[in-house]
Amino acid sequence: MKKLLKIVTSRAFPMVIIFLIQLVLIVEMFIILKENFIWFYVVSFVLSVVLMVVLINKDTNPDYKITWIIPILTLPLFGSFLYLFFAKNKFAESVSKGMASTTSSFHFLMSNEENTLEEITNPDAYLQSRYLERYASCPVYRNTKSKYYPLGELYFEDLIEDIKNAKSFIFLEYFIIDKGYVWDTLVSLLKQKIEEGVDVRLIYDDFGCMNKMGRDFGDRLRASGIKYQVFNPIKYIVLPQHNNRNHRKIAVIDGKIGYTGGLNLADEYINKIVRFGHWRDSGVRIEGQAVWSLTVFFLSMWNSLSDEFLNFNDYLPKDFFKEEGFVEDKGFVQPFADAPRDKEPVGENTYLNIIYRAKKYVYITTPYLILSSEMLTALTNAAKGGIDVRIITPYIADKKMVFMVTRSYYEPLLEAGVKIYEYKPGFIHAKNIVSDDNVAVVSTINVDFRSLYLHFENGIWFFDSPIIKDIRDDFIETMEVSQRKTLQEMNDRLLAVKIAGSVLRIFAPLL
CATH class of the missing domain: 3.30.870.10 (Endonuclease Chain A)
Incomplete structure (x- = not known):
């Protein structure tokens, strides 16, 4: 009974009901149209042929083409309607374009300051790195120290310690945030840092947090002093934009330390609770110049979602171009980001x-x-x-x-x-x-x-x-x-x- 009550009171429940109602109405519309069989058949045939030609000539993954061709052929008008509805996503396109313009700006900054790419003598590695520079606008760095975490427990332990030592700003961007030990520990510390004058900002995906943090999550963040943006807020009317989510996980402290990897901010990721046996995840901590890319990724996403424009240079560490200011590992580090709808996987x-x-x-x-x-x-x-x-x-x-x-x-x-x-x-x-x-x-x-x-x-x-x-x-x-x-x-x-x-x-x- 308790489990049923939790389902009924969740944010997802009304969405499912409204989705089913919408689906019934769409099916009913097609049943009515079928009564005028000749016109229904002609419209279905013409529309399906046009969409087939468009799909075949479209510059996209062949597997996607096949997946859409099947419903268009078997249920011509209904399948065509679904394709037309989901094929275009203005939200994802606008976010992608906004991020592309800002990341290209930071790439211009970096390419004028150093030429690390030319230091890579291995031909295969050089070509891979050049691809990321040219098509993802993501430069390669040296002057960076890296640490690998084979378990979430180790990752979270160091993340908390670095946040405790933050002096200027803390950026967090995560797909899932859930109630429990991880979030309680983190939010308590973030409130303390805000009182110390640290700029704390959070981006979270609404779909990823939908059944986890409750309807008043934004109000609680605001009350705690955490500045936040919600990626792709869930709407009760089913929209194609719900298919695109912000699956990134980024933490940046003072522009000098950064984290990423598979870990979200929830207890199962550090095995505080058991959901599917032992949860094994991984993450990395980088310290040095390469953190600048993670900073820019966050800022570009923030600027794409917010009316407030954050100037990148305000978050560039003052000693960024002083190599002696960083502990350097051997090798090359190249953070990169990927966005849908930009035609470059x-x-x-x-x-x-x-x-x-x-x-x-x-x-x-x-x-x-x-x-x-x-x-x-x-x-x-x-x-x-x-x-x-x-x-x-x-x-x-x-x-x-x-x-x-x-x-x-x-x-x-x-x-x-x-x-x-x-x-x-x-x-x-x-x-x-x-x-x-x-x-x-x-x-x-x-x-x-x-x-x-x-x-x-x-x-x-x-x-x-x-x-x-x-x-x-x-x-x-x-x-x-x-x-x-x-x-x-x-x-x-x-x-x-x-x-x-x-x-x-x-x-x-x-x-």
Whole structure:
């Protein structure tokens, strides 16, 4: 009864009811139209043909085209209506454009001050870094110290300590914030820092926090003195913009220390509560010049959502260009961001570049494995060519349907020689890729269509850095407590499970 009451009083419940009402009204409209069969047929046929031509010629992922072609062909007018409704998203486009203009401005600033890219002598790494500079407007840095966290508990411990020492400003941008120990600890500390004169700002995704922080979350933030922006506020009328979310996780302290990775601000991420067995996640802390990119990512998002314009130079550390002011690790650090609707899948291309340029191995951890044709081809071709390709996914699923789709990709991967493991103690939420002991990415990006095509994401590319060994060692340690999947095991699955997975894969781009 208590669980039912919680569902009924949640923000999601009225949205579901209103969505169902809208769906019934749409279906009823098409039933009425069918009574005029001839006109209905002509309009349906013409509209479906026009949309098919548009889709086929559209510069987008082929898997998306197939996913939309099926409903347009089977339910012409209804499928066409859905496509027209969801294909355009002015909100995501406006945010993407706003972020692009501001990030290009900071790229101009950096390119006039240093030429770190030319210091990369490895041809493959140089081309990857140049891609991120040119197509994501994200420069590469040295003069940066990096630390890897194989568990959320370690990440949160250091984050709290750094926030305690903040002197000027604290920026936080997270997909999920939930009630509990993590948020209570953090908000208590943030209030204290505000009293000390520290500028505290928060960006959170409304969908990610919808059933977690309550309707009065904004009022409570305002009362505590925390300045905030809500990304993509949920509306009761179903809109295409609800499909795009801010999945980024960024923390910046004084412009000198930054955090990112898979971790949100909720208790399961540090195993204070148990939801799907042991929760294994990862994150990174950077200190030095590369933090400037995380600062700009936050500011560009803030400026895109707010009427208040924050000047970037006001948050640039005074000693930014003094190399002696930073502790330097060997190697290169390149934070990057990815946005939907900008026609450049930065996250996917970064992964593909690493896979195609691998000489010995590629290790990937991801909670969801829903592969585009490009990604599936890259992984299988790498394995067929003798590259040691290994992937770790969860053993305990948080989303049953998505997990079923994830497992549906095992068979072609295993046939090609890819080694797949499931994290036996529970749920792995880390989003890492490491290759050949010299390149790695720690990010917010899942290997699925949502992260690669629909969400706002961010990550950090590392080359020839000491942190890469830590990421590789963490993968090996995780693999040792994971269960390796076999082709025979996949072949022995129930026929109904195989069929369900195959059907769901058709709609994978929408999951």
